[in-house]
Ligand SMILES: CC(=O)N[C@H]1[C@@H](OP(=O)(O)OP(=O)(O)OC[C@H]2O[C@@H](n3ccc(=O)[nH]c3=O)[C@H](O)[C@@H]2O)O[C@H](CO)[C@@H](O)[C@@H]1O[C@H](C)C(=O)N[C@@H](C)C(=O)N[C@H](CCC(=O)O)C(=O)O
C-alpha cells in the first residue's frame with residue numbers, strides 16, 4: 055500500500071506493515087515511537103529508520119530525520135488509525151467488554167451465544183483468540199495494536215463475522231484496540247485492581263470509561279450490568295453521549311433479573327423481558343457467572359439477535375476454561391474447583407459461588423501476583439480469611455519479586471492462614487485435609503499454563519496439579 059495514500063501526504067513509498075518495537079522493524083514498515091512505562095520509543099527512531107522504516111508516527115516534538123514524521127498529539131491513536139486503514143477490512147460485527155472482572159467470561163459467552171444463533175464468531179482476550187475450531191494465545195488480555203488489527207483482519211479472512219474482545223484498562227489507556235468500528239460495548243463491574251499502573255481508583259475508572267466515551271461507535275449500543283455501584287455512573291455517561299442503552303441485571307429495563315436460586319448443577323433464574331417473565335435453567339454455578347451470561351445476552355441482543363434464540367442459548371452455554379472449573383473430586387469426596395480470581399472482589403465472588411454447595415468446610419488456596427498492585431494483597435487475604443474456613447497462602451507468578459514478601463503481604467490480611475510457598479505442595483495439602491462435604495477452591499491462575507518466577511515460565515496448570523494431587 056502507498057504511504058502517500060495511507061497518510062494523506064506526498065510520498066511514493068510502499069508500506070509493508072506496522073511496527074511498535076524497533077527490533078521488529080522490516081523494510082517498508084511504519085514505526086510507532088511511543089513513550090512507555092519502561093522505555094521512550096522515540097530513542098529508537100534513528101535505528102528504526104536505519105532498519106528501513108518508511109515513516110515514523112510520533113509526538114510533534116520528537117526528532118525524525120530521513121523519512122516523513124507523522125505527527126500526532128496522541129501518537130498511539132494516530133498510529134492505530136493508520137494501521138487500521140492498512141489492515142482493513144474487519145469483521146462486520148465487533149463488540150468490546152470492559153470491567154475489573156468478568157471480561158474474559160463475557161466475551162467467551164458472547165462468542166458462544168452468537169455461534170448458537172448461527173454466526174461464525176470469535177473472541178479475543180486473556181484466553182487468546184478463540185474460534186469454534188481453535189485457540190491461539192497472544193500473551194496479553196488486550197494485545198498490542200498491530201496484533202489486534204492483524205488478528206481482526208485475519209478473522210475476517212477466515213469468514214468470521216462476529217468478534218467480541220476484552221478491553222482492559224491498560225489496553226484502553228494505551229490505544230491498543232482502536233481503529234475498528236465497535237458496534238456495542240459492555241460494562242461488567244468495577245473494583246480494586248491494577249493500582250500499580252493507574253494512579254488511583256478514579257484514573258483506573260476513567261481509563262475504562264474511554265470505551266463508552268470514545269471507542270464505541272456513536273450509533274452503537276452500551277450494555278450495562280446494573281448490579282454494580284458504578285453502574286449508574288456508566289449509564290449516565292452513555293445517556294449523555296446519546297448511545298442506545300441495554301441494561302441487564304437487578305431492576306434492569308432490557309433483561310431484568312427477577313429471582314435466582316442455586317441448584318446442584320447450576321442455577322434457576324426468572325428473567326423479565328419486554329414485560330413477560332421467563333424461567334431459565336443456567337448450567338453454570340455462581341451468581342457471578344450469571345452476571346456474565348446476562349451481559350453476554352445483552353451484547354447478543356445489541357447486535358441483532360432475537361430474544362428466544364438468546365434465551366435458549368443461555369440455557370446451553372458451556373463453562374469457561376478456568377472459571378469455577380471442577381478439576382477433580384478427591385478420594386475423600388471433596389470437589390476441587392479452579393478459579394481465576396485474582397482481585398479481592400473476585401475472591402469474594404468465587405467463594406460466594408461455592409458456599410451454597412459446601413456442607414463442611416471451604417478450603418481456599420490463594421496467592422497474589424508479583425510486579426502487580428501491592429495494595430490488593432492484604433485485601434485478597436482478608437476476603438479469603440473472612441469467607442473461608444481454612445486458607446492456605448501460596449505463590450502465584452512471583453515474577454521479579456521475592457515470593458516470601460508477597461505471601462507475607464497476603465498473610466497480613468489473613469493472620470490465621472497456613473503458609474505453603476510451593477504451589478503444588480499447597481494444593482496437595484488442601485486436598486489432603488479435605489473431607490467429604492468440604493470444597494477446595496484454588497484461586498488465581500485459572501487457565502494459566504505457567505508459574506512465572508523471575509524471567510522463567512515454569513509449566514504449571516492448577517487443573518492438572520489438582521488431579522495429580524488427588525490421584
Ligand atoms: C505496562 C504495560 O502495559 N506495558 C505494555 C506496553 O508497554 P509500553 O508501551 O509501556 O512499553 P515500554 O516497554 O515502556 O516501551 C515503550 C515503547 O518503546 C518500544 N521499544 C522498547 C524497547 C526497545 O528496545 N525498542 C522499542 O522500540 C516499545 O515497543 C514501546 O512501544 O505496551 C506493550 C505493547 O503493546 C505491552 O507489551 C506492554 O505490556 C507489558 C508486557 C505487560 O505486562 N502488560 C500487562 C500489565 C498488561 O497490559 N495487562 C493488561 C491487563 C490485564 C487484565 O487485567 O486483564 C492486558 O491487557 O493484558
Ligand SMILES: Nc1ncnc2c1ncn2[C@@H]1O[C@H](COP(=O)(O)OP(=O)(O)OP(=O)(O)O)[C@@H](O)[C@H]1O
Pocket residue numbers: 153154155156157158159160180195220242243342343345346376377378393394395396399400401403404500
Ligand atoms: N461478573 C463478575 N463479578 C465478580 N467477579 C467476577 C465476575 N466475573 C468473573 N469474576 C471473577 O473474576 C475471575 C476472572 O474472570 P474473568 O477472567 O472473566 O475476568 P477478566 O475481567 O477477564 O480478568 P482479567 O482482568 O484478568 O482479564 C473469575 O474467575 C471470578 O473469580
Ligand SMILES: N[C@H](CCC[C@H](N)C(=O)O)C(=O)O
Pocket residue numbers: 195396422423424426450451498499502
Ligand atoms: N491480567 C492479570 C492476570 C493476573 C493473574 C494472576 N495469576 C497474577 O499473575 O497476578 C494481570 O496481569 O494482572
Ligand SMILES: [Mg+2]
Pocket residue numbers: 157158159179180181195220
Ligand atoms: Mg480477562
